[in-house]
Structures are given as C-alpha cells and as structure tokens.
Amino acid sequence: MRTTRVLSRAGLLAGAALLALCGTAGTAAADSGDDESTEPTEAGTSFRTATAIQPDQEATAEASTGDYLYWSFPADVGQRPTVHATVKLPEGTARHGGSTWQVDVYDGLRRHQACRFGAQTRAAAQDAATVELSCTLRTVRGWAEPWANDPLPGTYYARLTVTGLKADDLGLPMRAATKVTSSDAGGAMAVDGSLAKPLVPGIGTKMEAASSEPDDGWSSGLWSSRWLWTAAGGVLGALAGIGGYCLTRGSGRPARVPAGI
Template sequence: MRTSFLRTAAAALALLPALALTAPAATAASPSPSASGSPAPANKAGTSFLTAVNLAPGQDAAVSVSTGDYLYWAFGAAEGQTARVDLTITLAPSADRHDEPQTWSVEVFDGLRRRQACTDGVQTATAGKATGSLALSCTLREIRSWAEPWSGDPLPGSYYVRLSVPEAPQPDLGLPASVRLHVAAKGDEDNAQPEGGELKAPLVPPAGGGAATARAAAPEEPEEHWYTGWFSGWNSRWFWTLAGGALAALAGVAGYTLTRHPRGRRPARYGAVPPQSGAPQPGPYAGSGQP
C-alpha cells in the first residue's frame, strides 16, 4: 500500500514541469478583453432621443439597420473639447436598389435637443445606384464653460447623433444596410478659453431607456397683502357671488327710479284735453234715465 502511494506521488511530480510549460501557452492563446484598451463596439442603436444608445469615450458603434430607419446615439463631451462624429454607411447591393438616388443625413443635438451647427464635414450625402457606401462627418464647435440663455452654444454634457434618410425611393425602404459610427474628441479643460463665467451644472439629458431626472427649483413665497384672503381660499366664490348680487340689485333699483314717472301726476307739457266740437254735452241728468 505504501509502495503504490509513493509511485502515484512520483508520477504527479513528474507532470508538474509539463503543466508549467503548457499553462503560459494557454494563457497567451486567449486574448484579454482589455488588451486593445478600448471598449467593444456597440451593436445596437436607439430609435428616439429617449432610447439613444450611450457610447463611452472612445467606443464605436457598428450596427445592421434598415434603410429609412431613424438611428440615435448619445455621447458625452466636456469643457474645452471639440467633438467629431464620423459615419460610414454600407448600402444594400446595387442589384437590389432602384435607379433613384438615396440621401443620408447626420445631425447632432445637445442635451436640450437643440440642433448644433457643424463647422466641418459632410452632413448630407446622396448615393446613386452604383454607389456602394457613403461617408458622413460633423465637427462641432468647442465646448464652452457657459453661455447666455438665448444662445445655442455647445455646453458640457451629453450630445445626440441622429442618422436618417430624408430621401429614398419607396421600394428601397427597408433594404438592409450597415452603419459604423466613430466619435472622437480632442482637447481638454486646459484648452478652454476663459469666458468670464461658470456653468452651474452640465447638461445631462435623460438618455437610454427613457430614464428621466427631475430638477425643480425652490418655489418663491407669494407676497402677502391685506386683501390677499379675498382672492383665494374657499370663501372667495361666496364673497364674489354675494357682492355681485348686491351690485346688480342696486343697479336695478337705480335704473327703475330714474326711468319711471311720478305716480298720480301727468306731465305738464301735455296740458288739459279740450272738448270736441259738435259733440252733445252731457246734461245734469245724464246717466239717470230721466228726460
């Protein structure tokens, strides 16, 4: 029994060098997810602002879509950065498309869903039947630290990318296509020019799955006056009803007094009614029945 145990232990020790040599090879054969240093491309896109797919910094998107769909993505941009969006659209095979051209367009919106102007790039492109792919791009203005309420300057926060097909033949709608999106941002807070102001909070919209964040300001207390209670509360309706009824009664009495004639008196301007000529005058016994 003891001899068999010793033989088993010796065999196990003999296998240890072989396992040590094969372990590094197995580890090297399986690549690490973080070896590339960038997140994996997103394989889906949203269909509205509320369902936009959030992209991490440096993350791309590669999706298969149908011609005519509205596609939405969201990404974040900080103060001092200049964001750029690049898209490559691979169209359906030319044999499946018709002779009329297709027009694809890319737009970028800020957290308040205001369309931002592009300083560089092709935002709208048209593809003929022989065209196999399209390239769209948009370079935003530098993100500012603050802006006036009436202006549309880009501010720190989230931004939306919308890809659409404004014009396409009706039979081509629904044909398969593929889109690859790349978002890049250069610069940082040190590159931002001083603007003389500071943003209280970044513009972070409700993006992804309809999640919403509520932000309410503190209500202002109304100013009190001696007549404040007359216009509010449960007794305001009764007060104004009674006051209106009293005023209507007084107006009716005053109008009747001003328009009615004095009782028992005849206006002097008419005078007495003269007797009619030729008409018999009643005698002293008129109405008595005597001759």
Template sequence: MRITRVLGAALLTLGLAAGPAAADSSPSDSSPPGSTPSPSASDGASAPTSAGTSFRTATEIAQGKTATASASTGDYLYWSFPADVGRRPTVRATVKLPRSHAAQTWQVDVYDGLRRRQACQYGAQTRTVEPGTGSVELACVLRTVRAWSQPWANDPLPGTYYVRLTAVDVRTADLGQPVGARVRVESKDIGGPAAVDGRLAKPLVPGVAARTQAETDGKSEQSAEPAALSGTEPDGGWSSGWWSDRWVWTAIGAALAALAGIGGYALTRGSGRPSRMPSQGS
C-alpha cells in the same frame, strides 16, 4: 547687477506659472516609478454593435471607439456620447449601401442634452449618392463646448450629445434594404481660448427614470424611484471647473509686461549722475 537679479526672478515666476499647466496636461507623469497606470473606462469597454431607434433608446458610445450597427434603409439610428468643456467634437459616419439602389440622400444630425439640434461648423453633414454607389461618408464638426451660455442661446454645453443617422427622400423601392452603419466620435481640446466666465451647476445629462411594478389588491401600481443619470462620462470625469490654461497665459503676459517696464526704466534713467547747471552770474 540689479537688472540680472530682476530678470532671474521673472524667469522663475514664469516657470512656477507654467508648472501647473504641465501637471494638468500630463497627469500620468505623476505616478510613481514602476507603477502601471490603471486603464480608463473606455479602454476596457467594447464598442457597441447596435444602435437605438429614438433619443430614449440611444446607444451609448465612448469617444475614440467605433460603433457599428446593421439596419434597413429608412430606419433612424441613434447614438449618444459625452462632451466636456473646452472640447470640439467631430462625428464621422460611414454607411455601407446595398449593391443595387436608387439615388439616396443620407444625413447625420447632432443634438445636445436638451435635444436642440446643433449646427455643424464644417463637414459634409448631408450627401447624395448616385445609384450603385457602395458607401457614403458623412462628417460633422461641432462648435467648441462652452462652460456657460445665455438661456436663449443655442451654444453647445457640457453633457450628453445624440447622433442621428438616417436616409431622407428614399424611394419606396429602396425602403427596407439592408445597410451597415459605422460611427466614430473624437474631440479636440481647444483649452483656454474657449474659456468663459461662468459654469453650469451640472452637465446636461438626461435622467433615466426607474420604475417598479407593485401589485396591491389585484391592481398594478407604479412607484417612481430616484432618476438615475446616464452612464456616459468623459475619461477622467467631468471638468471640475476653475482651472484653465488661460491662467498660464495671463501670468506670462503679466511677467512680460513687468519685464518691459523694467527694461524701459533701465534704458531711460541714464547711467551717470546728472550734470550740474552752472550758476548764472549777475
């Protein structure tokens, strides 16, 4: 009877530990009945139809949206997107080529908020197409974004990421030919296995300095205003920090260890009282 009570208490503990994880993974379930959830920022935003030509003019795109752009062979095309802790971003790019062209090599690169080039875990980051090929598809799967890293490491950290798409080793005859680009960014939630101890104070989001022109005594002077952060932000905002499903697995492991200890004790203690040893006569 005591074993049954202990097992019931352990199962109740497991249910209480898994409750916060379920609430965290499906926040929309907590809305009152009959209410309509408000659309996120990316749902109402239209996909951009242009690309920047440098890091500072990169076009902001939301994850899950397909951005398009018309350009010329030889141009550098830039987009930016946000990536949060525990996510593994995947960048896919498709370039529609003109009917007649020589062999070309296209490449997509991804940089973090410090403009450090991030290595692709897998995917066709660079491809060479034969003459007359209609399109080329590229992909880059980044490593999982970490909450914290050593200063000398090149680990991906939360913040703004840049996508650069361009053709390399282009012949002079192909420069300036019209091309069409399409870029889409998606992320996979890795969760607890990517959790680390430590966290950045703020995500690596570049500041855009705003300046105003003031005319004084016929001379143009510049007065700097406080820098404004980039508008890119994940749906639901940046990760607040302390919660991770690693807490759930830790609680489950502790409960299983307790159950194993109780079961082992119940099996080894025996069911009856120990028999008395007969006294030895002299």
C-alpha cells in the same frame, strides 16, 4: 521502491497543478478577449434608447433603410467633437435609384447643433457601395447665456438617417458605423464661468446613464491654459514697466560738466 512511489505521486501533483494553471490562464485570456470586443453593435431608434459610446469607440449597427439611428456620447469643456458616420448601402441591383443621407447632432437639451465643418449631408448614386458623413461641432463652452445655443458640456446625440429615397427602397438592409473623435481647443476658447452640472438627461438604461460621463470624469470648467497665458502676460508687463522706468530714470540725469569750464 518507496522513494519511486513518492516521486511518482509528486509528479502527479505537479502535473495537476500545471493543468490547473493552464486552465486559469486560458480562462483569463478568453475573458480578456471578450473585454476587447465590447464595441456596441446596435443603435437606438430614439433619444431615449440611444446607444451610449465613448470618444474613439467605433459602433456598428444593422438596420433597414429608412430607420432613424441614435447614439449618445459625452463632450466636455474645451473639446471640439467630430461625429463620423459610414453607411454601407444595399446592393445596387436591389435599389431603384440614388439616396441622400444626413447626420445630425443634438445636445443634452435636444437642441440641434450646427456643424462647423464636415459633410453633414451627402448624396449616393444608385451604384455606390458606401457613403461617408461627418460633422464637427463648435468648441464646447463652460458657460453661456440662457438665450444662446452654444454647445455646453454634457451628453450629445448623433442621429443618422436617409432624407432622400425612392419609396421602393424603403426597408432594404443596410449597415452603419459611427465614431466620435475630439480635439482640445485649449485656453484660446475658454470663457469665465461654468455650469453647476453638465447637461446629462436622467433617462435611458443603466448602461447609458453610466456611460454618459467621460472616462476621466467631468472637468470643472474653471481651469484652462488661459490662466497660464494671463499670468505670463502679467509678469511680462511688470518686467516691461520696470525696464521702462529704469531707462527713463537713467536718461533724465543731468549731464556732467568737465572741470575747468
């Protein structure tokens, strides 16, 4: 009887421990699920309130037609960022005509940056459901002259707005989605020199300030694959010089005269 009571108590303790573990696992799974759904769901309405996003992170926002929507993202030396924007337009029956949409990109000094590729401005018919925009910047440089408008490492701003619209359509609900992708240009676009600090304005919320830096930190701008190509070129040049010297020295020896002549 005593043995049975001990076993029953042990079983209850084991069951309680198992339930505690299951509850902890469930909480951890819920927390993990919450972490995965941290993509921004709003946009700022000015440079100061721009919503910070990281490359390859999609952000969405519910807004009214006519609003200016701002997002900020980091871009480092050697990168070629592309801003993608998709606008889900209001119902065609609620609109009174077509519309024209535009995405603009500014650097940390709020200088407008030209788009090298992409459809920066697009017109949408009255019955169109969506409109897609894109803007590919020039390669971010590590250094530039003060008078130049070259893209430099730091914070960049993407602004989405409608530029052509009938007055009756202002204020209609719309949905916007934006995403920034980046490609590495490599050492072919590298330049000598680097900035002392990236162009990151000290403004905005704490979240924005913390997100203005890439996940892996800023690069120094001094090292690139250009150094490897330069070193390889030097080695090949030295070998070519040695080979040429050996060939020239061998061809300059006097010809041997056969004996008896």
